[in-house]
Amino acid sequence: MKKYLILLIASTLLSLTRAGAAEMTKEPDSAYIFAYASLKNGGRNGLHFAWSIDRKKWHAIGPEYSYVRCDYGTWGAQKRMLTPFLFYGPDSLWHAVWSVNETDGVVVHVTSKDLVYWRRQSYPILMQKENCLLPALSFDKEHGKFIVEWKSTNGGADATYYRSSTLDFKNYTPPEPVAKATFDNRHTIRLENGEENGTVHKVSWNVIKGLLQAQQQAAYEQELWSEKTAEDGIRFASLKPVDVEVQIDVENKKKISDLLMGVFFEDINYAADGGLYAELVQNRDFEYRLSDKKGSDTSWHSYKAWSLKGEEGTFKIDSVNPLHPNNVHYAILNIEKAGTALVNAGFDGIPLKAGERYNVSLFARNPQEKAIALLIRLIDEHGKLLGEARIRAIKGNWRKYEAAISVKADAAKASLEIIPQEAGEIALDMISLFPEKTFKGRKNGLRADLAQTIADLHPRFVRFPGGCVAHGDGLGNMYRWQNTIGPLEARVPQRNLWNYHQTAGLGYFEYFQFCEDIGAEPVPIVPAGVPCQNSSTGGAGQQGGVPMAEMEAYIQEVLDLIEYANGDTHTVWGKKRAEAGHPKPFNLKYIGIGNEDLISDIFEERFTMIFNRVREKHPEITVIGTVGPSFEGTDYTEGWLIANKLQVPMVDEHYYQSPGWFIHNQAYYDKYDRSKAKVYLGEYAAHLPGRPSNLETALAEAIHLTSLERNGDVVSMASYAPLLAKEDHTQWKPDLIYFNNTEVKPTVGYFVQQIYGQHAGDIYLPTQVRLSNTEEAVKKRLAISVVRDTKSGDAIVKIVNLLPVSTRVALNLEPLGNISTDALKISLAGNPEDEALRPKSTPIAVTKNFKDELPAYSFTVLRFKIVE
Numbered sequence: 001m002k003k004y005l006i007l008l009i010a011s012t013l014l015s016l017t018r019a020g021a022a023e024m025t026k027e028p029d030s031a032y033i034f035a036y037a038s039l040k041n042g043g044r045n046g047l048h049f050a051w052s053i054d055r056k057k058w059h060a061i062g063p064e065y066s067y068v069r070c071d072y073g074t075w076g077a078q079k080r081m082l083t084p085f086l087f088y089g090p091d092s093l094w095h096a097v098w099s100v101n102e103t104d105g106v107v108v109h110v111t112s113k114d115l116v117y118w119r120r121q122s123y124p125i126l127m128q129k130e131n132c133l134l135p136a137l138s139f140d141k142e143h144g145k146f147i148v149e150w151k152s153t154n155g156g157a158d159a160t161y162y163r164s165s166t167l168d169f170k171n172y173t174p175p176e177p178v179a180k181a182t183f184d185n186r187h188t189i190r191l192e193n194g195e196e197n198g199t200v201h202k203v204s205w206n207v208i209k210g211l212l213q214a215q216q217q218a219a220y221e222q223e224l225w226s227e228k229t230a231e232d233g234i235r236f237a238s239l240k241p242v243d244v245e246v247q248i249d250v251e252n253k254k255k256i257s258d259l260l261m262g263v264f265f266e267d268i269n270y271a272a273d274g275g276l277y278a279e280l281v282q283n284r285d286f287e288y289r290l291s292d293k294k295g296s297d298t299s300w301h302s303y304k305a306w307s308l309k310g311e312e313g314t315f316k317i318d319s320v321n322p323l324h325p326n327n328v329h330y331a332i333l334n335i336e337k338a339g340t341a342l343v344n345a346g347f348d349g350i351p352l353k354a355g356e357r358y359n360v361s362l363f364a365r366n367p368q369e370k371a372i373a374l375l376i377r378l379i380d381e382h383g384k385l386l387g388e389a390r391i392r393a394i395k396g397n398w399r400k401y402e403a404a405i406s407v408k409a410d411a412a413k414a415s416l417e418i419i420p421q422e423a424g425e426i427a428l429d430m431i432s433l434f435p436e437k438t439f440k441g442r443k444n445g446l447r448a449d450l451a452q453t454i455a456d457l458h459p460r461f462v463r464f465p466g467g468c469v470a471h472g473d474g475l476g477n478m479y480r481w482q483n484t485i486g487p488l489e490a491r492v493p494q495r496n497l498w499n500y501h502q503t504a505g506l507g508y509f510e511y512f513q514f515c516e517d518i519g520a521e522p523v524p525i526v527p528a529g530v531p532c533q534n535s536s537t538g539g540a541g542q543q544g545g546v547p548m549a550e551m552e553a554y555i556q557e558v559l560d561l562i563e564y565a566n567g568d569t570h571t572v573w574g575k576k577r578a579e580a581g582h583p584k585p586f587n588l589k590y591i592g593i594g595n596e597d598l599i600s601d602i603f604e605e606r607f608t609m610i611f612n613r614v615r616e617k618h619p620e621i622t623v624i625g626t627v628g629p630s631f632e633g634t635d636y637t638e639g640w641l642i643a644n645k646l647q648v649p650m651v652d653e654h655y656y657q658s659p660g661w662f663i664h665n666q667a668y669y670d671k672y673d674r675s676k677a678k679v680y681l682g683e684y685a686a687h688l689p690g691r692p693s694n695l696e697t698a699l700a701e702a703i704h705l706t707s708l709e710r711n712g713d714v715v716s717m718a719s720y721a722p723l724l725a726k727e728d729h730t731q732w733k734p735d736l737i738y739f740n741n742t743e744v745k746p747t748v749g750y751f752v753q754q755i756y757g758q759h760a761g762d763i764y765l766p767t768q769v770r771l772s773n774t775e776e777a778v779k780k781r782l783a784i785s786v787v788r789d790t791k792s793g794d795a796i797v798k799i800v801n802l803l804p805v806s807t808r809v810a811l812n813l814e815p816l817g818n819i820s821t822d823a824l825k826i827s828l829a830g831n832p833e834d835e836a837l838r839p840k841s842t843p844i845a846v847t848k849n850f851k852d853e854l855p856a857y858s859f860t861v862l863r864f865k866i867v868e
């Protein structure tokens, strides 16, 4: 409570500062600001300000609050702001330029009206092969253009200084050498923590007041949002159980989205290969490359997971006369004496189940006269034979061979052996082993237990293939849907930006098929003609986007995807779908363009082109735009501006926040303008320090979901992210479902999602809630949502109690009409740090005056039948 009191006083003072501003007579009309970036954290802390009345005593704001950060290049190595230079232009805008590192010929440019909100950044390449250091900016009044000057040191050229002019910060004249820096008026200023170098400007006091208020607001929010249940003993020291009276308002019911609950699937954490995709052979195509992991793992190459067992033979990788140009590597086995085996270790071993059948397939080439037979064996980790099959008479050019193996006993870590029965040479590729029992028995299908766990969420939609995987690490790594359909050997494998390999075996056809199998709408996300802003491969960041000369072809690719999903079998792409075994359309209704991209001019230009063409050609498809990786800030604002300008029907919002953020932002969507784009909350999760997935994070998400249901007229869809993570191969935490080769381990958060998915509604009924304790801190830890599901007619009440005390709930069910006495109660309760909870479902008998005591830290769902 004490902390709350302090925060309350701080916020009151803050608003008094604002309210009383006009009366503050002792403030100067103007003062000085000093704009600088420190070299701490490698120069990644962004632009700071200090202020002074007399240019002698300086006050650092924050003391190092960041007003704008650099978004150039990859995380970790880049995102640096070096030597920023601030300039007030004749256009009444503040312009900042800075250099990004010691090598790239890039000068970042960005503007702001008030030094608090900064618009989109641009990263013009001013020098092709040389660096741009110490950039400075001025305005040439005579010619009405801005001049950028910088120093260059790594090109070995004659000059050290260069300049270029620009009218619009989009087009720049070629660099001209100059004898010396002409307007670099940087100063070194002593601040409390040491000396910094930057620019000094005289500004009106109001500008400084704005800077101070922005920092104070951010500090205040940070304090609020860092709220954790670990402090509840102090925060709620004297709290007694709370009485909660709920009145349901059926008069003001509203229609809400019936697609709210869905899933986000991305191939991160080995979610696809080695995960949901049921293939058991690792590196089946011998296409693993050092570059998949950017050379960081020298064992990651085309031999990965393969070995030779036995002395009398050799095994090498070749690429001459391959099976397919998209799949150039294959194995050549040269056997001197039968018995030597080519062995695959699987993904951490091959899991097998007693009594089940496994399908082996491979492509082989044997140019010799004599046919070669193969013995295929499954061996457990102790060398015991679990099952075998023979492929007889392999001869001639590349051909596919198939066999099935019945397995005698369970094994967690078996291996696959391929044993030529004759001496001689044989080439092998696409060596594959699938359980016969895939999800719904699909060929090239999905791991049944994992797919079923996803299906049990009852998702109304599936987003795929990402996430960052969708827009990729560099232009060459963007996820191109056509590369992932058709015969497996013709698909294009590629590096996964999460530092492993994508076979594309789980491709667009399989994604569409899975959606259909679980009754979910497919929501594919295609790149907006730009790769991930954090790209490090093939250049930095968005890399200029798809070149304009190639944009027409790229747009056609997006249109072709719609034809592949929905076109009739006489169309080019509809025919390919039919050839893959699905003549009926997949009935695609949504397509996302872009994934939390940096909103730059490069992005806007390409997004607009794609959006306009899809809208024109396919008005029946709802296009989902993107508004960056946060719930606020430049990309969010600029993304929304584009959406409003183009009238994009829906935008994709992403945020990973602390439980405190979710507790204090329950009104986040209450203020959204209903006449603008609808929202697809495509990625969200509650993150605590250490990134656990426990009851505290799950209840914070449950609270947020009550707000999403209340705002289901503007929020159309929502998906927690990421969905899957394989133990020991995880790049991101927390995730919804953890797994290894033999077990599936849903988190507490999974059960919250499942309860919402299985007990969703399409009508929202507002409530009036009266609490016996009306303190803000208490109110914010209780959330209620009531929906009706038109199909079943049921009314569903969800109550989240994130308090350390129980709540005595009195629910007047009278307004709902004739309630059956048989109802269902589902409850998830425990300690905030619990990670292994499961919900309990109990049939209950109810009357119109329903009363119940709900435990501390709990999520309760009550499902009432209405008898018409």
Ligand code: AHR
Residues within 6 Å of the ligand: 266, 268, 466, 467, 468, 469, 595, 596, 629, 683, 721, 722, 732
């Ligand atoms: O969900 C994990 C990652 O988070 C996604 O790939 C990306 O879109 C976001 O930054």
